[in-house]
Amino acid sequence: MTADLTARLRDVVGPAGVVEDPAGFLTDWRGAYSGTAAAVVRPGSTEEVAAVVALCRDLGVAVVPQGGNTGLCGGAVPDASGRQVVLSLTRMRRIRDLDVANSTITVEAGVVLQTVQEAAAAAGRLFPLSLGAEGSCTIGGNLATNAGGTGVLRYGTMRDLTLGLEVVLPDGRVWHGLRGLRKDNTGYDLKQLFVGAEGTLGVITAAVLELFPAVRSTATAWVALPDPQAAVDLVGVVRGSAGDRLTAFELMSRQSVDFVLRHGAGVRDPIADVHPWYALVELSDTLPDAGLEAVVEAALGESVERGVVTDAVVASGSAQVAALWALREGISEAQNSEGPSLKHDVTVPISAIPAFVAATDRALAGALPGVRVVAYGHVGDGNLHYNLSGPQPRDDGAFRARAGELSRIVHDSAAAFDGSISAEHGLGQAKRDVIADYKSPLELELMRGVKQLLDPAGLMNPGKVLPG
Incomplete structure (x- = not known):
C-alpha cells in the first residue's frame, strides 16, 4: 500500500513534492512528539493540496497538515501507525497580493511569519x-493554532x-474565501471555524491578513516588581497614561530570567539587584517623535511613588531594546537546557493573575518540594506560560513520572479561576484527552457536530483537539 500510495502521490505533486527523507517532518522541534508516516508530501499549489486530500479521502488515508512544525502540543506530528500522510505546506511561499490602500496582504500558508513582517515593512505597513x-x-x-x-x-x-x-x-x-472585507454581514463567519482548528476541519492554503500603519517610534522599559499584583497594577497605570500605545507587557519571574542568564549567549542582567518579578513594557506610535520615553517615565515614576515598581531601566537605543527582548524571548530555549520541562499555556482574567500564581505555586510546592516554576507571559491579556522544571539535583525520570499529576494541578487551578488550559498553543495531542474535564458536555457535542459535518470520515488530523 505504501509504495502504491507514494507513486500515486508523486503523480499528483511531482517528484519534487514527495519527501524522500522524512525524518525532519516526523518529530516536533522539541523532540517531545514523534511518529511515522506512510508518506510526506509538499504540494506546491492549492490545486495540488486539493488533489492530495481528495486522493487520501478516496483511499481512506488520514492527512496531517503541517507548517513550520514549531508547535508545542504535537498538533502537526503524525501518530505511530505509519498509515498517515503528512502534508507540509512549506513549498507554498507566495505573497499573492499586497493592497496598501486596503491595508491587507494575501499570502500562502507556507510563508514564514518573518517574511510577512518584512513584506509589510517594505510597503510602509506593519x-x-x-x-x-x-x-x-x-x-x-x-x-491553525490562533x-x-x-x-x-x-x-x-x-x-x-x-x-x-x-x-x-x-x-x-x-472554499475560496479570500475576501479583504472588514464588513461582511451575510451569515456565518466561516473563516473562524478553521482558525484555531489545528487542521482538523480542513487545510488552510492562503489568507488575507490585516495590516496596520508602520511603527515609527517606541519606548521600552525593564521594570522590577515585588509581586504579580504589582504587574497588574502597573498595566493599569501605563494604560491610563498611554492608552492603546501600550503594545506589549510581558511578565517574567526571577526563575525565568535566571535560566536565560545562565544559558543565553551575551545576555546580562539589566538591573544589578535581584528582584522576584520583572516586566518588559513597550509603547509604540506611528509618529516619528511621539515623546513615548516621557510617557513611560512618567508612568513608572507614578508607580514608584505608589510602591508598585521597585526599580526600572528605560532602553536608550535599539541595541538595548534588543537585549531586553532577548531576555524575554530566550526563556523557553533556556529552560530546555535545564532538563525536561512541563509547558503550560494558561489564561485567566487579568485581575485573577496574582491569586492564580499564589495558589498554584503553593499547590505545586506541596506536591513536589523544590519544583522550579518558570512563569512568564503576556500578562496584559491574562496569558501565562506557567512552566515547570524538576527540583535540583535532577532526577529526570522521577520528574517525568509526575508530569500528569503536576499538569493537573496547573490546569485545575486555571479552571478554578475561570480560565482556560490553552491560551495560544492549542490542544494538539498534548491536551486532547484532558480537555473533556474542562469543557462542558454541550461544548464538546457542538465541536464534534462541526467535525462530523465537515469531516465525516475523520481523516483530517485525527487524534488531535477532540478527545476520543
Missing part, C-alpha cells in the same frame, strides 16, 4: 503578530488579524 519562532513558523500554523504572541494587547490574535481564507475541505473541494 503586520503585528510577533513571537519567538517568527523566523521559522508559518502563517498556516499561526492560523497564534497570539507579544502584540495581542494592542492588535489581537490571528482571529482578529484575519479577514479571509482559502481552505481545502476534507473532500478535496476548495
Whole structure:
C-alpha cells in the first residue's frame, strides 16, 4: 500500500513534492512528539493540496497538515501507525497580493511569519503578530493554532488579524474565501471555524491578513516588581497614561530570567539587584517623535511613588531594546537546557493573575518540594506560560513520572479561576484527552457536530483537539 500510495502521490505533486527523507517532518522541534508516516508530501499549489486530500479521502488515508512544525502540543506530528500522510505546506511561499490602500496582504500558508513582517515593512505597513519562532513558523500554523504572541494587547490574535481564507475541505473541494472585507454581514463567519482548528476541519492554503500603519517610534522599559499584583497594577497605570500605545507587557519571574542568564549567549542582567518579578513594557506610535520615553517615565515614576515598581531601566537605543527582548524571548530555549520541562499555556482574567500564581505555586510546592516554576507571559491579556522544571539535583525520570499529576494541578487551578488550559498553543495531542474535564458536555457535542459535518470520515488530523 505504501509504495502504491507514494507513486500515486508523486503523480499528483511531482517528484519534487514527495519527501524522500522524512525524518525532519516526523518529530516536533522539541523532540517531545514523534511518529511515522506512510508518506510526506509538499504540494506546491492549492490545486495540488486539493488533489492530495481528495486522493487520501478516496483511499481512506488520514492527512496531517503541517507548517513550520514549531508547535508545542504535537498538533502537526503524525501518530505511530505509519498509515498517515503528512502534508507540509512549506513549498507554498507566495505573497499573492499586497493592497496598501486596503491595508491587507494575501499570502500562502507556507510563508514564514518573518517574511510577512518584512513584506509589510517594505510597503510602509506593519503586520503585528510577533513571537519567538517568527523566523521559522508559518502563517498556516499561526492560523491553525490562533497564534497570539507579544502584540495581542494592542492588535489581537490571528482571529482578529484575519479577514479571509482559502481552505481545502476534507473532500478535496476548495472554499475560496479570500475576501479583504472588514464588513461582511451575510451569515456565518466561516473563516473562524478553521482558525484555531489545528487542521482538523480542513487545510488552510492562503489568507488575507490585516495590516496596520508602520511603527515609527517606541519606548521600552525593564521594570522590577515585588509581586504579580504589582504587574497588574502597573498595566493599569501605563494604560491610563498611554492608552492603546501600550503594545506589549510581558511578565517574567526571577526563575525565568535566571535560566536565560545562565544559558543565553551575551545576555546580562539589566538591573544589578535581584528582584522576584520583572516586566518588559513597550509603547509604540506611528509618529516619528511621539515623546513615548516621557510617557513611560512618567508612568513608572507614578508607580514608584505608589510602591508598585521597585526599580526600572528605560532602553536608550535599539541595541538595548534588543537585549531586553532577548531576555524575554530566550526563556523557553533556556529552560530546555535545564532538563525536561512541563509547558503550560494558561489564561485567566487579568485581575485573577496574582491569586492564580499564589495558589498554584503553593499547590505545586506541596506536591513536589523544590519544583522550579518558570512563569512568564503576556500578562496584559491574562496569558501565562506557567512552566515547570524538576527540583535540583535532577532526577529526570522521577520528574517525568509526575508530569500528569503536576499538569493537573496547573490546569485545575486555571479552571478554578475561570480560565482556560490553552491560551495560544492549542490542544494538539498534548491536551486532547484532558480537555473533556474542562469543557462542558454541550461544548464538546457542538465541536464534534462541526467535525462530523465537515469531516465525516475523520481523516483530517485525527487524534488531535477532540478527545476520543
